[in-house]
Amino acid sequence: MALPKIKYVRAFTATGGGADYHDQTGAHWIDDHIATPMSRYPEYRESRRSFGINVLGTLVVEIEADDGTIGFAVTTGGEPACYIVEKHLARFLEGRNPADYEKIWDQMYFSTQYYGRKGLVVNAISGVDLALWDLLGKLRGEPVHQLLGGPVRDELQFYATGARPDVAKELGFIGGKMPLHHGPAEGLEGLHKNVAMLADMRAKVGDDFWLMYDCWMALDVDYATRLAIACHEHGLKWLEEAISPDDYWGYAELKRNVPKGMLVTTGEHEATRWGFRMLLEMDCCDIIQPDVGWCGGVTELLKISALADAKGKMVVPHGSSVYSYHFVITRHNSPFAEFLMMHPGPTEVVPMFAPQLLGEPVPVNGRIKASQLDKPGFGVELNRDVPLNRPYTH
Template identity: 80%
Template sequence: MSRLPKIKHVRAFVVKNDGSGGGADYHDQGDGHWIDDHIATPMAKYPEYRQSRRSFGINVLGTLVVEIEAENGVVGFAVTTGGEPAAYIVEKHLARFLEGRDPSEVEKIWDQMYFSTQYYGRKGLVVNAISGVDLALWDLLGRLRQEPVFAMLGGPVRDELTFYATGARPDKAKELGFIGGKMPLHHGPAEGEEGLRKNLAELEAMRNACGDDFWLMFDCWMALDLNYATRLAHEAHKLGLKWIEEALSPDDYWGYQALKKNAPKGMLVTTGEHEATRWGFRMLLEMECCDIIQPDVGWCGGVTELIKISAMADAKGVLMIPHGSSVYSYHFVVTRHNSPFAEFLMMAPGADEVVPMFHPQLIGEPVPVNGKLKVPDAPGFGVELNRDIALHRPYAR
């Protein structure tokens, strides 16, 4: 029987961005950052929203910080996206399922958070909020037990993580020791044949710069239709593209099924960054929609749900390479055989140097050196919250 101190308080904060960018809402960057430079999106069919993702509001939510304090004063925390709306859900709805409870009851707490919000949740913002609470709970549990999260998940299956880099400069990623580079697709269907040619020309230039043995991938950010995605896959295959990622709307399971069926042999179809919970991933897996699933642990339901998603993928022989999310995915990836490598988001404006992904919110956030990283074995997720940033608790109780 657990003898851990009970949970005393749950608190939800938002971060007031000063315009310099950074943090869990990593799309909220200043002008000139590669992550906001004419990237293909579902909104690119409207010319006024084509140049910048911020123009249609990709950065409106901001960062959510969740703290969970035990009776003995130990505090676990986590950061994700969701901002003020998610803070409201955490404080006004989810906190009741934690305060006064044993922090080891992670399964029961998750179940109650999910099913109590199902009538207005199931995906998106509500599951982002649940994910933030779940991650903070795992962090608290690790601190109370004086164990890293990866130890509580069964222990590492490898000594260190190997990374590919996501950013606009795969050639720089190769110089920095990464095993591959995933580029944003810059032109979608609305830009016609000329846009398609530009996409392929960029891929060809990077292939020439990086050589034949370096992985190159396209991140399509839900921007394409089935016909365009199929054409892009076949043309890019000639240039050695390793995978085509999130080409279609996350709701179009049937489109993904057709894309995987029609893709060139050896070309991987990947998706799942904007999918949530075991039920969403069950659709992707049972319909054979993709070769790799890419849940974001801060959006899909947290570690508690990622365990279930990973097990389903493993049984199907499908790799699970979580989307970004820094230490929150590192602790999981290092414990799973079907997660043989990890993603690192290049958050430097020019995608030309390695900087911490969630800076300045996390203190002690590890980054890959020469494309590799040993997961820190400090308790919890092994990072601390930067108390010098402007935290605001909009729904204090």
Template identity: 85%
Template sequence: MPLPLIRHVRAFVVRGGGADYHDQGEGHWIDDHIATPMSRYPEYRQSRQSFGINILGTLVVEIEAADGTIGFAVTTGGEPACFIVEKHLARFLEGRDPADYEKIWDQMYFSTQYYGRKGLVINAISGVDLALWDLLGKLRQEPVYKLLGGNVREELQFYATGARPDLAKEMGFIGGKLPLHHGPAEGLEGLHKNIAALTEMRSRVGDDFWLMLDCWMSLDLDYATRLAHRAWEEAGLKWIEEALSPDDYWGYAALKKNVPRGLLVTTGEHEATRWGFRMLMDMECCDIIQPDVGWCGGVTELIKIANYADSKGVMMVPHGSSVYSYHFVITRHNSPFAEFLMMHPGPSEVVPMFAPQLLGEPVPVNGRIRASALDKPGFGVELNPDIPLHRPYTH
């Protein structure tokens, strides 16, 4: 039977947590003196919100089929992304078959290429694509992971990103990724503090637990190299993540050559599309790529990125992104584990990653989620009806 055609596309802004997980209240670990590219300016060093990391808010995309079925997704992008979705991208969906996601993606990307290619525009395209896959799963009464070929393992296992890997170990996670707190502008004293925090955490978790560092694009090549060597020698660091600007492919290639043998270099959270990830892999910039499915182009593009990584023998561990990653990771042999963002302020509890926006979002139990927890149609979550939606544009 043919699927009902797409009738309407809508885009909304939501504030407070959820997909824009930096939009948190005071006292949250995610905004506590974390090193950033803006850390060179003392006035923007203490809080990431001080330089506007949370200004956009969450983008919610709804795609309604002619029979009334609604697929939806959340990502970042806020009001500017709403404009792109409503005024530009909607024309490539309405009246179309929802199964035509390849043609739809191609038209969205190449029609915006002259002002897009990365960043906000790809975030918007990603949100539309994820909503389209959610709709397709609901129309076919299948979870997205079944549409992608089915699960290759019976459960997902996770490492935790947050300020307390010691607590993450107690909760059953396989590793913990700490935010780096001090960047190059804070000099040798800051480097010593970074190493001291890491070695203190190593003493708490023992030698058999993974420890990683998330550097959030904040370092230069010299600092990253020195940090990597000391962190490896003094604290047994497993990987150093996103140490440099995402555009510095040459720096990443040099870093990968210069770190201690056995220490992994990872990046890709802020990379986009098959072409960006092809650069990372062909130039041998990293050991693990970390695309965010809500930012890199959606599921349709992630398939291409993952297939290229598989052909190159490169591991892919997607960045965060809740159910949108879970449904993909469980179908891939070269994605053996997943990331869980600890969104509790402490973080001393496991809470849903995109709360309060999603209902029915599965969370790890003892660091794991069973494949059966993903068996609802689409991505298996619903939009919280108590969240106020603002639709700034219509078409």
């Protein structure tokens, strides 16, 4: 059956949580004193918003077909990404068959390679790609996971990212990943505080609950190694994104350095099959963590996952709500998923990308049934009550 052609591509910005989940107001665990690459500067140590982590806002991409069906997606990128989508990428979609996602992705990526390859440009490409998959699912009346081959299990199970793994355990999650609070600039005292925080949480959750540390690119190899060794006796499951995402050599060294049984994970800020090929071939980590809204979209995530599968590595995407759920449920090498606890406490389970998505499923007892993902496309709708701004047209 012939599909209607793509008629319009539109790009909007939105602010206030949602895809740009750091864009919070008031007290929130995600904006606490958390180790970052900017923690070396005391003036940017107490708040991640202070150095501009939330300046871009959300990118909303809509792709409308000739019959009026609209696919959409949200990711980060804000106004600069809108410009890229409207002024550059739209030409590769309008008038095309929405099933031609391979050709469309290839043209978007290689036409922007001279100023793109990673970061903001690939975020924009990811948003377009996700909206395209949403449109394709709606046109075919199928959920995206069915387009990817269908579920390989009946439910998703989750670990929770947030400041309260003890609460996450009570809520039924399989593990809790905490933000690391103190970086190398805070010296030995900071290191001891990091270890003490893990020890305290281990005492609260018992021996069998997973505990992990998210280091958000804040450390160097020496500090990360000392932290891993000091945390080993408290059962740290993995050390995540400990150093700069560009330092593949450092990751390979860190993986050799950590105690046996502890995992090194990274990839949240990596992009495309070529970036992940470096991580995999240089044996930089045990688990790769691509964000489907940043790494190139579903089209590229399939290639990244195949590379990892061939290397015997797990793919556990960075928390991206339904956009990763539809992928994880179809892959044996993605045995569990991440859930970002976006409650300020965090002491409750709330939708991850609120207020921008309507109908977003959330874990109950740390799980989501595959049947909850059975609506066409990604199964969510755009909240039209959220103010959208279209800064550019074409």
